[in-house]
Amino acid sequence: MVLTVDGLRMRYGDREVLHDVTFDARPGEVLALLGPNGAGKSTTIEILEGFRLRSAGHVEVLGVDPAAGDERWRSRIGIVLQSWRDHGNWRVGELLHHLGSYYTPYRRAWPAGELLDAVGLTPCAGQKIKTLSGGQRRRLDVAIGIVGRPDVLFLDEPTTGFDPEARSEFHELVRGLAAEQGTTILLTTHDLDEASKLAHRILVLAAGRIIAAGSTAQLTELIAGEDEVRWSVDGQPFRKATADSTAFVRELFATYGDAVRELEVRRASLEDTYLTLVRDQVSEREPA
Numbered sequence: 001m002v003l004t005v006d007g008l009r010m011r012y013g014d015r016e017v018l019h020d021v022t023f024d025a026r027p028g029e030v031l032a033l034l035g036p037n038g039a040g041k042s043t044t045i046e047i048l049e050g051f052r053l054r055s056a057g058h059v060e061v062l063g064v065d066p067a068a069g070d071e072r073w074r075s076r077i078g079i080v081l082q083s084w085r086d087h088g089n090w091r092v093g094e095l096l097h098h099l100g101s102y103y104t105p106y107r108r109a110w111p112a113g114e115l116l117d118a119v120g121l122t123p124c125a126g127q128k129i130k131t132l133s134g135g136q137r138r139r140l141d142v143a144i145g146i147v148g149r150p151d152v153l154f155l156d157e158p159t160t161g162f163d164p165e166a167r168s169e170f171h172e173l174v175r176g177l178a179a180e181q182g183t184t185i186l187l188t189t190h191d192l193d194e195a196s197k198l199a200h201r202i203l204v205l206a207a208g209r210i211i212a213a214g215s216t217a218q219l220t221e222l223i224a225g226e227d228e229v230r231w232s233v234d235g236q237p238f239r240k241a242t243a244d245s246t247a248f249v250r251e252l253f254a255t256y257g258d259a260v261r262e263l264e265v266r267r268a269s270l271e272d273t274y275l276t277l278v279r280d281q282v283s284e285r286e287p288a
């Protein structure tokens with residue numbers, strides 16, 4: 001396993017924000033840690049990056065406890081933080097070339113030109129960082145994260161501020177890293193759509209607990225909600241939530257025949273059921 005997390009707990013003061021978080025990741029797997037604000041996503045990823053000391057539990061990244069990782073271990077890990085600052089006067093291509101040189105003792109870094117191409121920043125190579133747009137800046141963040149050709153890449157909310165086109169290009173880049181370079185990727189997101197497009201496996205984190213995990217198809221099956229059927233009879237509207245809309249509609253026609261009008265069946269989307277699941281979990285844990 002590339003990542004092993006078993007019984008992870010985190011406490012800030014007397015507040016426990018992670019309760020018994022357990023998961024693992026295989027080489028080349030893309031995992032999405034999906035959850036609402038405050039669920040504990042950043043805390044989890046920061047513990048795995050070695051930036052935060054956990055309160056309890058067992059954690060290994062590439063077979064090493066992140067709290068004790070040395071330089072060689074760190075050279076195998078790529079990190080894209082939620083926000084990153086560096087000198088605005090540095091030029092994009094030069095910065096990547098320079099950062100790549102830090103990896104020389106350990107591994108062959110990505111040549112700046114190829115890397116710029118991979119993240120779609122070739123036209124900006126000679127530009128100063130302060131002149132980049134928000135989306136270009138985020139692509140540079142990703143380039144900085146992967147310059148050392150990491151075996152594991154951590155991405156904390158990587159597509160915040162991206163327009164739809166940049167987002168879709170970024171998704172292609174991430175999929176390519178996993179498929180072609182065998183990079184294991186753990187990303188955090190609020191966005192179910194992003195998680196289902198990108199990840200082989202989604203871990204739903206709410207109020208510090210993993211409340212569901214699986215591929216998009218498995219999650220859909222696991223947390224499939226009820227369909228909504230709407231219709232009217234003699235101008236009066238009706239609405240019914242049902243797990244078996246086909247049987248319900250058959251019954252409806254058997255009873256009312258042609259008097260059934262304005263029939264509409266809406267399947268519960270994964271988004272609907274995800275939101276219900278998270279809402280239930282959060283309200284259960286909150287003091288009244």
Ligand SMILES: Nc1ncnc2c1ncn2[C@@H]1O[C@H](COP(=O)(O)OP(=O)(O)OP(=O)(O)O)[C@@H](O)[C@H]1O
Pocket residue numbers: 012017035036037038039040041042043044190
């Ligand atoms: N340094 C800290 N000291 C105290 N509490 C903290 C600290 N960092 C985070 N928390 C609390 O821990 C909980 C989890 O925060 P975390 O940032 O991990 O959530 P998140 O899922 O990444 O949220 P977001 O999507 O908003 O980034 C929150 O309730 C937050 O207020």
